Amino acid sequence: MxxxxxxxxxxxxxxxxxxxxxxxxxxxxxxxxxxxxxxxxxxxxxxxxxxxxxxxxxxxxxxxxxxxxxxxxxxxxxxxxxxxxxxxxxxxxxxxxxxxxxxxxxxxxxxxxxxxxxxxxTEGDVGDAGVETLGGVPSGDLFALANAVATLLDAPITIEDRRQRILAFSGRQDEADQSRVATILARQVPDAYLRILESRGVFSELYRSDRPVHIAPATIEEGETAIPRVAVAVRAGDEFLGSVWAAIDGPLTPDREQAFQDAAKLVALHLLRHRAGTDAQNRLRADLVSTVLEGGAGAVDALDRLGLVKEPTLVMAMGLTGAGGDHAERAAERQRLTSALGIHLNAVQPRSALALLGDVAYAIVPVASDPVAGQERAVRIAGNFVERAGKRSPVVIGIGSVATDPAAIGPSRTRADRALRVLLSGQDGRRVASIADVYIDALLLDLRDLAAVQGDELLGPVARLAAYDARHRAHLIETLRAWLDAFGDITAASSSVFVHPNTFRYRIRRAAEVAQVDLQDPSVRFALMLQLRLMPSAGPASLA
CATH class of the missing domain: 3.40.1390.20 (HprK N-terminal domain-like)
Structure with a gap:
């Protein structure tokens, strides 16, 4: 901090x-x-x-x-x-x-x-090795800068962006009028006051002038009192960055007007430093999160710089379902949802650290030391975010295990990745799950990977059924899968594949004959279910 x-x-x-x-x-x-x-x-x-x-x-x-x-x-x-x-x-x-x-x-x-x-x-929050100053004011500290300019002009100050949103304000705002107080409370110049300024051409003059612009008192409601303003544009070259506004009782002296104009140049440096610092902090935060997740010698130091080294944490992994669409559009959607998740976590778990690494956004989230309570809370937080993102949003989030020390964060990331992979496969329509919720599905995907690495092909009964289906288009594998999923209930199984029960009975007998198996044997049924689970959805040629 x-x-x-x-x-x-x-x-x-x-x-x-x-x-x-x-x-x-x-x-x-x-x-x-x-x-x-x-x-x-x-x-x-x-x-x-x-x-x-x-x-x-x-x-x-x-x-x-x-x-x-x-x-x-x-x-x-x-x-x-x-x-x-x-x-x-x-x-x-x-x-x-x-x-x-x-x-x-x-x-x-x-x-x-x-x-x-x-x-x-959060000014200078991450990796701040020292405080740089600009004009004697801590770099990027807009509130300190506003107070410095207020002292210079002996008037309350606001620093506003290009959309008249308040970036920072000085003390002594109680000396101003109701419009200024409303601006501070809403952190935005009131629309009614903006319309008055626009009708007077104030913003047009502000955009084209390098000198301070004097504004006569303006009231929004009848009977309201108001005092004059003086504003100056803040620019970096030709780029309009924002403006500085002072509420004054009388006209500025030439010396103070020049000082106000000079102060706008200092404000420009701070705004640029603030903007660059925000980008740099985001990059640094991403580097720190990446270092923590990868483990190694620097992981503990990185976790300490994130302020999370002394408490239990877990890893969330967020991805997008589907592979279609324009690459640029998906990248933009991924970035948008990562930013939204950051805002959500900042509201409910303010010390969470988030970074988009490749196609996956990872969050290191502080939780309770109790593994069950920690995972349950993380699932609720992620579930609330997904619900707010909407049903049309392609976002899914996998939850890792609770890490009570820095060395356990790597395994938590691995488990979050495994849970995310199950969700991305779309097997059961879930959008949020912890590794405990989808462990068996994750294990089956791991077995499929192992079979692919070893180059295993379909063998035995399922291989015989696949070959028969390829020659005769008999749908025996589809029939067997439906029968096993329905625990041998002919009515339910035949209904799931839209086949008459008598036809289904014939097919299941034929499947047992072609496969050369006894479907009454529990071990045989388990072996068939496992191998069918490992079969790729694209085709029956191999297990990969």
């Missing part, structure tokens, strides 16, 4: 626009390890020093109880919807648990707060 990300810094960046400290006194050394949404009906994996979002938690009694509960998991802070009335019960619970109590401003979105917190907490 980025050492700059402390609870004190979170409160500094997000107060008072979003968050207010109610109880506790976090210091700059109190690092935050992640964000967790409290759900009383689900098993939650708590990262160390987590910020817990108490969605739907109200009242001093429930809040105090939850403070003590999350304190037992080592949480750093509990966030509940404001306003919160201070009292002895909450003070005592906060002091006893060591968990700070924070209130979320009314009207603010929990989902937006989650995104903002995770954006802040």
């Amino acid at each position: 980025n050492p700059r990300t402390s609870l004190a810094r979170v409160l500094k960046d997000f107060s008072p626009a979003l968050l207010d400290l109610v109880e506790g006194s976090p210091g700059p050394e109190d690092e935050v390890g992640g964000v967790v949404i409290h759900d009383p009906g689900d098993e939650i994996a708590y990262p160390p020093r987590a910020i817990v979002l108490g969605v739907g938690v109200y009242g001093a009694k429930d809040t105090a109880r939850l403070l003590r509960e999350v304190g037992g998991h080592g949480a750093a802070a509990l966030v509940v919807r404001g306003p919160v009335e201070r009292g002895e019960a909450l003070s005592a619970a906060s002091a006893e648990s060591g968990v700070a109590l924070v209130s979320l401003t009314q009207g603010a979105s929990w989902s937006q707060l989650t995104q903002l917190l995770r954006t802040l907490l």
Whole structure:
């Protein structure tokens, strides 16, 4: 975790626009390890020093109880919807648990707060060997940059992308007007305010000008107060990257206007570094996941850099069914679903590590140490994702075994691959399965591989039936397979192949004669079932 990300810094960046400290006194050394949404009906994996979002938690009694509960998991802070009335019960619970109590401003979105917190907490998260600075501000740290520009201009600042979405904002947003507060809460400039700016030609001027653009006050609702804005475009050469907006009480002096223009160039460097850093972190994360899965000398170090070396994990393997379609389209679909799985895991198991390696997306997921409970939770997580992806989505996910130490992650990946292979074969229509669920099917596929390597051909009774069918088109193998699958029930077996029962009885007698076997013998039936399972669906010439 980025050492700059402390609870004190979170409160500094997000107060008072979003968050207010109610109880506790976090210091700059109190690092935050992640964000967790409290759900009383689900098993939650708590990262160390987590910020817990108490969605739907109200009242001093429930809040105090939850403070003590999350304190037992080592949480750093509990966030509940404001306003919160201070009292002895909450003070005592906060002091006893060591968990700070924070209130979320009314009207603010929990989902937006989650995104903002995770954006802040993951800056420089993977493999950060040192903090590079640009203009005296940590490289890519947009919130620190916004505060630096705000100090320069003595005004609250927002940094926005090309679609007027908020990338970062400074403190002192309470000094601005309602439109700015609504922008911060939604992390997006309100549509009504955008329409006003567009009608005034503000964006056209912003796109073509290198100088700061002054905007007269604009109100959305009658009776609302507003203050002026000044905005400057952020460019890298000819590319428009976004803009910086300041809410000001009066016109900027020439010196401050020049400083604002110069600051936009620094913001451009940070945005480019932020974008490049995100790509580099994704590549680094993929390399670390690959190193862990392959094992070897560097696996433990890679797992440590992913923050997963001290807890049980398992491997998920996601693939796409079917082989048709354009290669580029399938590659794009694979990348889209990998990104979607990453978002899903980030919401339910925030410390999961995901990477697309070849045609398979692998996720290393922290789970409970109990193998059964760990696999069951992983199956539920994967099942929820597949359900959200929709019935038309070609995604399937295999679940490996729980690895209680780094050396067991390799076998977990192997078992996830085996489960995925069964799902990709489409034998029973499942879309999610652990290796325990499909072990026999996986074992049969392994036997088929072994037969292919050894060059085995059909021998004995099944070979005789295949040869007879090839000469006479008698469908004896199809008849025998249906009879065995139906446990000898003539009515059910004949119905499955759409043949009259009398005709089916004749065929099964003929199959026994041609194969030269006694179908009443259990050992013979087992041998026939196994060899038929190993037969390829494309043709009966060999076992491969």
